Amino acid sequence: MAPAHPSPSIYVAVFMTLVGLTALTVWAASAHLGAWSGVIALSIATTKATLVVLYFMHVRYGERFIAVVAVAGAFWLAILVVFVLADVLTRSWLPILVR
Amino acid sequence: MAEAGHSQAPVSSLKHHFDDMEQQQAASTLGMWVFLATEVLFFGGALTVYAVYRLVYPAAFSAASNHLDVRIGAVNTVVLIGSSLTMAIAVWSARRNGPRSTRMLVGSLAMTALLGSVFLAIKATEYSAKLAAGLFPGPAFRFPGAHARPAELFYSLYFVLTGLHALHLAIGIGVVAVVAARAARGRYDLEYHGPVEITGLYWHFVDVVWIFLFPLLYLVGRGG
Numbered sequence: 001m002a003p004a005h006p007s008p009s010i011y012v013a014v015f016m017t018l019v020g021l022t023a024l025t026v027w028a029a030s031a032h033l034g035a036w037s038g039v040i041a042l043s044i045a046t047t048k049a050t051l052v053v054l055y056f057m058h059v060r061y062g063e064r065f066i067a068v069v070a071v072a073g074a075f076w077l078a079i080l081v082v083f084v085l086a087d088v089l090t091r092s093w094l095p096i097l098v099r
Numbered sequence: 100m101a102e103a104g105h106s107q108a109p110v111s112s113l114k115h116h117f118d119d120m121e122q123q124q125a126a127s128t129l130g131m132w133v134f135l136a137t138e139v140l141f142f143g144g145a146l147t148v149y150a151v152y153r154l155v156y157p158a159a160f161s162a163a164s165n166h167l168d169v170r171i172g173a174v175n176t177v178v179l180i181g182s183s184l185t186m187a188i189a190v191w192s193a194r195r196n197g198p199r200s201t202r203m204l205v206g207s208l209a210m211t212a213l214l215g216s217v218f219l220a221i222k223a224t225e226y227s228a229k230l231a232a233g234l235f236p237g238p239a240f241r242f243p244g245a246h247a248r249p250a251e252l253f254y255s256l257y258f259v260l261t262g263l264h265a266l267h268l269a270i271g272i273g274v275v276a277v278v279a280a281r282a283a284r285g286r287y288d289l290e291y292h293g294p295v296e297i298t299g300l301y302w303h304f305v306d307v308v309w310i311f312l313f314p315l316l317y318l319v320g321r322g323g
Contacts, residue, residue, distance in 0.1 A: 007191070008187075008188050008191055011184055011187045011188060011191070012184065014184075015180060015181070015183075015184040018180045019177055019180060022173060022176050022177060022180070022313075023173075025313075025314055025318065026169060026173050026318070029169070029314070029318035029321040030321050037318075037321070038319075041314035041315075041318050042314065044314070045310050045311050045313075045314050045315075048310045049307045049310050049311065052183060052303050052306055052307050052310070053303075053307065055187075056183050056184075056186070056187045056299075056303045056306075057299075057300055057303045057304075062128070063125065065129070066128065066129065066132055069129065069132040069133060069136055070132060070135075070136075072136055073135065073136035073139040073140075074139065076136070076139070076140060076143075077139050077140060077143040077146075080140065080143050080144070080147055081143070081146070081147050081150060084147050084150075084151065085150060085151070085154070088151050088154065088155075089154065
């Protein structure tokens with residue numbers, strides 16, 4: 001049976017990775033990547049958040065149902081953002097509705 | 100989960116509506132996760148407003164963001180990640196018996212609260228610098244260039260998002276202090292450590308919120 005919780009050495013490794021990714025995102029933001037910089041910054045942030053959720057918050061080691069709740073939180077946020085942006089970004093397609 | 104768990108728990112730790120400690124722990128963990136899912140949408144509302152206005156005013160958001168100090172934001176990110184490390188170690192040591200793990204639990208909880216307080220102290224100096232620079236939204240808001248109005252919008256979102264995050268962190272520091280005081284009295288062991296565990300989940304969530312706020316607020320269009 002796998003251990004219910006990871007050991008402190010794994011926590012230290014996750015911490016070092018998170019610090020490294022923070023340095024990477026600061027460097028990438030100043031590297032003149034144009035339109036890609038936002039995508040890269042959010043990808044790095046999502047990677048960091050996933051590491052925290054999987055290791056510090058034990059989702060990788062706990063019950064599967066907890067992972068379902070965690071994914072549901074992110075999924076509902078995605079519904080909110082995607083549908084709001086689907087409205088905002090397509091308003092100009094219908095000239096009659098523009099104030 | 101507690102493989103070596105004996106069912107003879109202290110009477111005060113096991114609430115009567117649970118069969119055993121394991122079921123009680125699973126229920127409290129699930130309850131905290133459901134609460135955190137609602138918290139995702141709580142911050143998500145403000146983040147959606149941010150997404151809309153960043154798409155409407157991309158140049159103004161870049162210009163406004165450039166008035167934030169990336170070094171302060173990056174240092175605070177590392178401080179908060181460090182507090183998550185000590186919190187994770189606290190939860191690890193709460194599941195162990197004996198005076199040595201109790202000392203380690205109290206020490207790592209104290210370190211967690213200390214790092215959280217360092218974050219808030221750095222944030223406070225940053226706030227006062229922004230106020231002095233006339234970047235607090237309202238009648239006193241001053242912003243050079245053509246983007247003054249949308250820049251004020253950016254700083255409204257900056258203060259709302261970081262303010263709500265700081266409030267969450269302040270509550271977290273208070274809870275960690277209470278848990279540390281109880282831990283010092285030897286309240287938690289392999290059998291009963293639920294409060295440490297769910298406090299840890301809350302703390303890490305506050306860390307995750309900052310992990311997103313840092314690039315969204317400090318790193319927007321920095322490369323131009």
